[in-house]
Amino acid sequence: MQKVVTKLMKEDIVHFYVPQKKVPFYLEMAGISYCDGSYRMRRQESSETVLEYVVEGCGYLNVDGENYMASSGEAYILRKRTTHVYWSDAKSPWVKIFFNIRGSLAEKLLDEYQLGGGDKVVLNAQGLEQDFRDMLEHVSEDSVAQSRIFDRAAVDFLGIIIKLSNLDKMGSESGGELMSAQDEMNRLIEYITMNQRRLVSNQELADLIFRSKNYVIKRFFSDFGVTPYEYQIQQKIFSARNLLENTKLSVKEISDLIGYNDQHYFSAMFKKRCGMSPAQYRKKVQRASLPDRI
Numbered sequence: 351m352q353k354v355v356t357k358l359m360k361e362d363i364v365h366f367y368v369p370q371k372k373v374p375f376y377l378e379m380a381g382i383s384y385c386d387g388s389y390r391m392r393r394q395e396s397s398e399t400v401l402e403y404v405v406e407g408c409g410y411l412n413v414d415g416e417n418y419m420a421s422s423g424e425a426y427i428l429r430k431r432t433t434h435v436y437w438s439d440a441k442s443p444w445v446k447i448f449f450n451i452r453g454s455l456a457e458k459l460l461d462e463y464q465l466g467g468g469d470k471v472v473l474n475a476q477g478l479e480q481d482f483r484d485m486l487e488h489v490s491e492d493s494v495a496q497s498r499i500f501d502r503a504a505v506d507f508l509g510i511i512i513k514l515s516n517l518d519k520m521g522s523e524s525g526g527e528l529m530s531a532q533d534e535m536n537r538l539i540e541y542i543t544m545n546q547r548r549l550v551s552n553q554e555l556a557d558l559i560f561r562s563k564n565y566v567i568k569r570f571f572s573d574f575g576v577t578p579y580e581y582q583i584q585q586k587i588f589s590a591r592n593l594l595e596n597t598k599l600s601v602k603e604i605s606d607l608i609g610y611n612d613q614h615y616f617s618a619m620f621k622k623r624c625g626m627s628p629a630q631y632r633k634k635v636q637r638a639s640l641p642d643r644i
Contacts, residue, residue: 424474425482548609587619
C-alpha cells in the first residue's frame with residue numbers, strides 16, 4: 351500500500367492489532383481522511399476489503415482496469431484480490447470515512463449481496479452517512495475489548511451492506527421511468543424504515559422520488575392522515591413501546607436504538623405522547639402481565 355501525504359492532508363485513524371486467533375471479521379484500521387489534491391492510494395492484488403463513504407468532494411478510482419468516480423453521498427467497495435488505485439480530485443477533495451477489513455466474512459457477504467464488482471463498485475449511499483459515522487464511533491471506543499469491537503463492527507458492516515443493496519435495488523427498479531403513486535409511497539416508507547435511527551427530512555424524501563416537498567407532504571397526508579415527520583415520530587413511539595414491553599433494554603438503550611441520543615428528550619416526548627414516562631409504561635405493562643393470585 352502506498353499513500354502520499356502533504357501538510358494539507360489530515361487523517362484521523364484508529365489502528366488495530368492483528369488477532370492472535372483466526373477470526374472471520376476484523377479491522378486493520380478505520381478513520382476519516384481529509385484529503386488534498388495529492389491523495390492517492392494503490393494496492394496490487396489487495397489483501398483486504400475496503401469500504402468507504404464520501405462525505406464531501408469527489409475523486410476517482412481504477413479497479414482492475416475499470417474507471418469510476420465517487421462523489422458526496424456515495425460509497426465505494428474495493429474487493430479483496432483486486433488491483434486498484436484511487437485518488438482525490440484536486441479542486442474538490444474528498445472527505446471520507448473508511449474501513450479496511452480483513453477476514454473471510456466481508457467477502458462472503460459481498461458475494462451474497464452481489465456488491466463490489468462491475469457497476470456495483472460505486473453505490474448510492476444517500477442517507478447512510480450516520481450509519482458510517484456510528485460504525486466509526488463504535489470501533490473507536492477505548493474502553494471496549496478489541497474482540498468485542500470487531501463483533502460490533504461486523505454487525506454494523508452487515509447493516510450497511512443490506513442498506514446499500516436495498517438502495518441499489520430501488521434505483522434499478524425505477525429504471526429512470528415514472529413510478530406510480532403507490533410505488534412512490536412504498537419507496538418512501540422503505541427508505542424511512544431503513545433510516546429509522548434518525549429523522550428523514552422532507553427534502554430528502556422529495557429527492558428520492560424526484561418530487562417537490564409539497565407533493566410529498568400532501569401525498570403522505572392523503573395516505574396516512576399525517577405528515578412525514580409525524581409518521582416517523584409515531585413509528586418511533588410504536589417501536590419504543592414494543593421494546594419496553596418485550597425486552598429488558600434500558601431506557602437509554604431504547605432511546606439510542608430509535609435515534610434519540612438525549613434520553614431525557616426521548617422520555618419527555620414519550621410522556622407527552624403516551625401520558626407516562628417510559629419507566630412508568632414498562633411497570634404498567636409488567637403489572638398487567640402478572641397472573642392473578644388465587
